Amino acid sequence: MTDTARKTETPRHEAALLPPVDVFEDAAGITLYADLPGVPKDRLNLQVEADTLTIEGEVTLDMPEGMEASHAEISLPRYRRVFTLSKELDADKVAAEFAHGVLKLRIPKAEHAQPRRVEIKVL
Amino acid sequence: MIYRTPFPRDVFAELDRLQREMREAFDITPSIRGAARGGFPAMNVGGTPRSVEIYAFAPGVDPSAIEVQIEKGVLTIAGERKVEQPAQDAKAAVHIDERFAGRFRRVVTLPDDIDANAVEARYRDGVLHISIQRKQAAQPRRISIQ
Numbered sequence: 097m098t099d100t101a102r103k104t105e106t107p108r109h110e111a112a113l114l115p116p117v118d119v120f121e122d123a124a125g126i127t128l129y130a131d132l133p134g135v136p137k138d139r140l141n142l143q144v145e146a147d148t149l150t151i152e153g154e155v156t157l158d159m160p161e162g163m164e165a166s167h168a169e170i171s172l173p174r175y176r177r178v179f180t181l182s183k184e185l186d187a188d189k190v191a192a193e194f195a196h197g198v199l200k201l202r203i204p205k206a207e208h209a210q211p212r213r214v215e216i217k218v219l
Numbered sequence: 220m221i222y223r224t225p226f227p228r229d230v231f232a233e234l235d236r237l238q239r240e241m242r243e244a245f246d247i248t249p250s251i252r253g254a255a256r257g258g259f260p261a262m263n264v265g266g267t268p269r270s271v272e273i274y275a276f277a278p279g280v281d282p283s284a285i286e287v288q289i290e291k292g293v294l295t296i297a298g299e300r301k302v303e304q305p306a307q308d309a310k311a312a313v314h315i316d317e318r319f320a321g322r323f324r325r326v327v328t329l330p331d332d333i334d335a336n337a338v339e340a341r342y343r344d345g346v347l348h349i350s351i352q353r354k355q356a357a358q359p360r361r362i363s364i365q
Contacts (some may be wrong), residue, residue: 116317116318117317118313118315118316119314119315120311120312121311121313122311122312129302131278131279131318131345132278132345133260133345135344135345156344157263157346157348158341158343159265159272160270161267162267162268163265163266163272164266164267165263165264165265166264166265168263169261169276170261170274196278196280196342196344196345197276197278197279197344197345197346198278198279198345
């Protein structure tokens with residue numbers, strides 16, 4: 097993690113769950129899938145800065161008033177995972193899709209990696 | 220000969236205490252159906268005086284393919300998750316493979332006072348939320364004093 101990667105909306109020190117991911121590589125680029133159940137589209141935050149990719153999401157559940165949790169496996173309201181991208185990936189052309197709590201990122205291969213905020217396409 | 224422990228305090232008693240405190244902190248009550256923690260879908264369970272709320276974290280599952288059943292006070296959530304794989308070519312490689320794929324089934328024992336006919340299930344953002352009403356008679360009632 098570089099210092100530039102720390103300038104995200106959520107402070108780094110907050111505890112977060114590590115979402116499971118699948119990462120595939122083919123000749124043209126890398127495809128990443130991440131499970132982020134309970135995160136609405138507007139609470140998903142993707143960032144590519146220098147060679148660091150940060151995936152963050154806030155869990156939002158409809159809870160009736162006065163609900164008391166008796167068993168919690170998703171015990172934190174936040175997911176976070178950080179990846180280091182290699183130089184040949186083109187961070188400018190990252191494409192993101194997010195549906196039913198699954199994030200799909202496609203990172204094509206290219207020459208340079210520059211800081212950029214990733215737009216989320218709604219399905 | 221006087222036996223002297225090499226440790227300043229009884230380490231095993233300390234470990235025991237630590238383990239007990241951890242268990243209490245995380246509220247892990249052993250269930251007869253086993254410690255299902257870590258299964259798919261992950262589940263959160265909560266309750267109000269009027270209802271029991273169950274959240275199953277099942278991202279990327281077709282909601283119509285999830286089977287939710289209540290029988291004899293036991294809730295079963297079953298289905299199958301198909302994980303997409305990109306087209307295979309000669310240079311394809313799998314670097315990380317952590318997401319669950321395949322058939323799943325999870326079972327939750329429900330409290331006695333639930334009304335199995337008043338169940339609502341919704342799927343949103345990859346979370347299946349099942350809300351089960353408690354029976355009217357079981358709900359707390361204020362008794363007026365004459």
